Amino acid sequence: MILKSxxxxxxxxxxxxxxxxxxxxxxxxxLGRGLSLMGKTVRLYNESPIPAIFRxxxxxxxxxxxxxxxxxxxxxxALDCSDLSRVGGLADAVSRIPTLINIDHHLTNTGFxxxxxxxxxxxxxxxxxxxxxxxxxxxIDSAMAYAIxxxxxxxxxxxxxxNTNPKAFYICGRMVELGVNSxxxxxxxxxxxxxxxxxxxxxxxxxxxxxRNGKLSVMYLTQEMLRETETSVDDINGLVNYAxxxxxxxxxxxxxxxxxxPGGGDRxxxxxSLRSNGPVDVAAxxxxxxxxxxxxxxxxxxxxxxxxxxxxxFRLSDIF
Ligand SMILES: [Mn+2]
Numbered sequence: 001m002i003l004k005s006x007x008x009x010x011x012x013x014x015x016x017x018x019x020x021x022x023x024x025x026x027x028x029x030x031l032g033r034g035l036s037l038m039g040k041t042v043r044l045y046n047e048s049p050i051p052a053i054f055r056x057x058x059x060x061x062x063x064x065x066x067x068x069x070x071x072x073x074x075x076x077x078a079l080d081c082s083d084l085s086r087v088g089g090l091a092d093a094v095s096r097i098p099t100l101i102n103i104d105h106h107l108t109n110t111g112f113x114x115x116x117x118x119x120x121x122x123x124x125x126x127x128x129x130x131x132x133x134x135x136x137x138x139x140i141d142s143a144m145a146y147a148i149x150x151x152x153x154x155x156x157x158x159x160x161x162x163n164t165n166p167k168a169f170y171i172c173g174r175m176v177e178l179g180v181n182s183x184x185x186x187x188x189x190x191x192x193x194x195x196x197x198x199x200x201x202x203x204x205x206x207x208x209x210x211x212r213n214g215k216l217s218v219m220y221l222t223q224e225m226l227r228e229t230e231t232s233v234d235d236i237n238g239l240v241n242y243a244x245x246x247x248x249x250x251x252x253x254x255x256x257x258x259x260x261x262p263g264g265g266d267r268x269x270x271x272x273s274l275r276s277n278g279p280v281d282v283a284a285x286x287x288x289x290x291x292x293x294x295x296x297x298x299x300x301x302x303x304x305x306x307x308x309x310x311x312x313x314f315r316l317s318d319i320f
Pocket of ligand 1: 023024080105124125155
């Protein structure tokens with residue numbers, strides 16, 4: 001049904017989640033380019049700024065934060081969104097576009113949209129986009145190959161996470177055959193950090209606390225640290241994983257003070273990222289706070305104080 005609907009569409013808006021990661025960005029770029037090559041009018045939308053590390057991807061400038069009048073589109077495609085609200089402020093308006101297609105791999109996907117391709121066994125949404133491009137008979141060029149490779153490579157944590165499956169290796173191998181320089185991608189994504197980021201990492205690591213049973217680690221990051229190290233949200237990407245590498249730690253938590261919202265007054269709010277090494281399902285924890293994600297990586301936003309968040313988070317360690 002998805003294929004038929006995509007073939008019949010003429011003017012498409014592709015959307016993905018706020019604070020986009022490599023899977024969100026790679027998926028939207030690859031599918032967007034494929035559909036454009038089929039002669040369709042395609043616009044790629046994201047509410048948030050694109051993190052600097054992804055700016056090497058061909059066509060990245062085509063992801064815009066202004067989709068124009070939504071009445072222009074006959075079809076919307078949501079990629080890597082467990083819930084349409086993940087799109088951000090435009091979610092309601094997007095839901096009114098005549099045909100809504102939902103392509104995702106989150107176990108927690110709410111099943112929104114008229115047509116869905118939801119496969120929690122897929123390593124990434126990029127893997128599903130590859131399948132769709134194949135089924136549409138589109139020849140993958142180097143730009144699409146870089147996008148798909150980046151989607152899978154980042155969502156599997158460079159093939160380190162538990163969602164790394166045979167297809168992830170197979171598709172990435174094919175993408176390398178089609179022109180991706182895997183060394184270049186690795187360098188762009190992981191090997192080059194600013195001095196500020198390392199100083200920020202130093203500060204954040206300094207806040208690590210471990211639960212009494214040793215299975216949970218908690219660190220935090222404040223706006224003040226970003227100012228002091230002259231870093232931006234771009235530099236926060238991946239910091240949470242450091243605390244996961246500690247011996248015996250099963251769940252790592254990074255509590256990140258977010259920028260005050262315009263009109264939000266004095267109230268700080270926090271983005272809480274959770275990473276699990278296996279047995280603990282952090283998506284369930286995030287969901288209980290109104291967030292979501294995968295069993296191994298999830299997040300939620302909260303308006304309580306840092307002290308309160310830490311108290312609640314440490315209480316979690318009692319259950320595992
Ligand atoms: Mn994903």
